[in-house]
Amino acid sequence: MPVPVEKVRLPVNYKPVFKVILSQLSGSSWGAGVNSRSVTHVLLLQELHDGKLHRKAGELLCGADKGFDITDSQEKQIECKKCIEILKKHNWIEQGV
Numbered sequence: 001m002p003v004p005v006e007k008v009r010l011p012v013n014y015k016p017v018f019k020v021i022l023s024q025l026s027g028s029s030w031g032a033g034v035n036s037r038s039v040t041h042v043l044l045l046q047e048l049h050d051g052k053l054h055r056k057a058g059e060l061l062c063g064a065d066k067g068f069d070i071t072d073s074q075e076k077q078i079e080c081k082k083c084i085e086i087l088k089k090h091n092w093i094e095q096g097v
């Protein structure tokens, strides 16, 4: 389930970004359906160290390769399962109302 950004309580500055997923460079799907395959990740704007988690500024929370196409997201929720998993594990999601 996506997590609304207003519930994210990261100890450092971050912003939601789209990572465009391109499965292959050849084939008829190039350029088509790109947005539907993109998910919103947490991009860290500052270094983050918490337990075993170490991220540099400019890295995605989930540690995924940023690839070659990443754009600011207007989405108001985080969709990357891995990012959400980490947020949950470290209690960086506000509980309740």
Ligand SMILES: [Zn+2]
Residues within 6 Å of the ligand: 040, 041, 042, 060, 061, 062, 063, 064, 080, 081, 082, 083
């Ligand atoms: Zn992610």
